Amino acid sequence: MPEKSRAQTTSNKHPSAIAEYHAHIYYDPTASRGRAEHVRERIAAEFPQARLGRWHDELVGPHPQSMYQVAFPGEMLANFVPWLMLNRDGLTVLLHPETGDNYADHSAHAAWFGAVLPLRLEVFRKSRSD
Numbered sequence: 001m002p003e004k005s006r007a008q009t010t011s012n013k014h015p016s017a018i019a020e021y022h023a024h025i026y027y028d029p030t031a032s033r034g035r036a037e038h039v040r041e042r043i044a045a046e047f048p049q050a051r052l053g054r055w056h057d058e059l060v061g062p063h064p065q066s067m068y069q070v071a072f073p074g075e076m077l078a079n080f081v082p083w084l085m086l087n088r089d090g091l092t093v094l095l096h097p098e099t100g101d102n103y104a105d106h107s108a109h110a111a112w113f114g115a116v117l118p119l120r121l122e123v124f125r126k127s128r129s130d
């Protein structure tokens, strides 16, 4: 029996399951919206493939702070993620894949820059009775 078979568990997921990625750029409407605007303008100018979402000063979904979303294809990952690491201007960023499993994508599959914010993951647990 080859050694490899032991690694084949049900949790083994292939990156081909990732349809696209989201970067959520968090900001404080009173303290850091200006920086968030500047980062957004630079993303729009340097990464035309990125799709910029609306500003959400009001909290939406699992997000515990104001934010906007940047959706982008896997082909952008190698250029955009290092750029974001160097140019997020102190803002907290959540990077997550879109595999169709919202709960896992925003928890086990997620990467954070700057800080880890406590997401309200219960919004993805609609089917649970407790």
Ligand code: ZN
Residues within 6 Å of the ligand: 022, 024, 069, 096
């Ligand atoms: Zn997202």
